[in-house]
Amino acid sequence: MTTEPSPSLEIERKYDVDAGAPLPDWAALPGVARVGEPEPRDLDARYLDTADGRLAAARSALRRRTGGPDEGWHLKQATPEGKLETHWPLGEGDGDAGDVSTTSTTADADAPTLPAAVIEGVAGLADPPFVVLARIRNARVAYALYNAAGGVVAEFVDDHVTALDVRRGISSSWREWELELGPAAPAEAPQRAALFAAADALVTAAGGRVAASESKLGRALGV
Template identity: 65%
Template sequence: MTTEPRSSLEIERKYDVEAATAVPDWSTLPGVASVGEPEPRELDARYLDTADGRLAEALTALRRRTGGPDAGWHVKRSTPEGKLETHWPLDDADESAPVEVPEAIIAELAEVAQPPFEVIARIRNSRTAFALLDAEGGMVAEFVDDRVTATDERSGRTTSWREWELELGPAAPSTAAGVAELFAAADELVASVGGAPAASESKLGRALGR
């Protein structure tokens, strides 16, 4: 793997919703003028860690995901500002073969964990994404409606649920006050249709019962 990785900071809000919960009108959020057409995505991710959970201990997640516009390898680190994600393109591995972590990613993780890495969870997600746009067509945020099936590979336990995510985009508010106002309005909108802030910080955490 020779392509240089790219990094981005994800600032998002996650919500737990029931299977039949109606999607609210996101165009009522501050700064949002319109909602783009739904974009379906079928995502399949395998998450890895060491046998003794060194990555989890370092608040870091490693996954290889197929499907969607950001298919590839991802290292996600939790920070006070949000989740710092570093992304590499997919390798040419046989999808039916055991997952092997590329050397570039092993080097990236060297300060917190050493191989061998093993698959700890598989998360499959039928996602529908919507761009929330301002009056000039800039993306204020992306809303995704996720229907998730996850398997804890160590215990064999499989769970399914539905959740929503709202992730800030390039045209999001530029101040902390503006971001807080946007997310507060989103919280109210989700509550109005029966949803609530997610009980688990991540899909991986929920898959593993954390």
């Protein structure tokens, strides 16, 4: 059974990069003493909304994702401070008809059954039925960025994304980077801004740029 949800606030920066872009030296960021070992993750997510897009209208997104340390259901809501994410881990019997290995668009369009806890969690935004908007697969390599005391200042991920806009039947692929603040990140806004400004400079030097789309889902749907 799906357990109680856990909320968290994501403060992050996303970058568009070319396939051959070299990784920046993230140890050059202020407050970062060393970069952790690479951690590969294979992620597979289906994004859902009502047919009339009520979640999108509320600047929210709902997905069911397998793979990685936080696999499960995620509700992301845009706030002035960052993205408020509510996470429900996968539970026994929480199946997904499209989890089998396939490239069939029929399987991609099969909406997973929402557990009661997730339906309750999105009730203030939208009610069933939900349809699948997109399926996004991501070959991710994650790196923890540590301060001198061993605290995680941020997590950097190098993503190779393959997406399917289910309703239009349009596939796309791209590479992007993401830098998300961790528990040892600066607490004050000016210091956080300085950290992101330094990150922007490192990415620019590597040939990247701040992402044109604020989310993978938005890019997959062309919005």
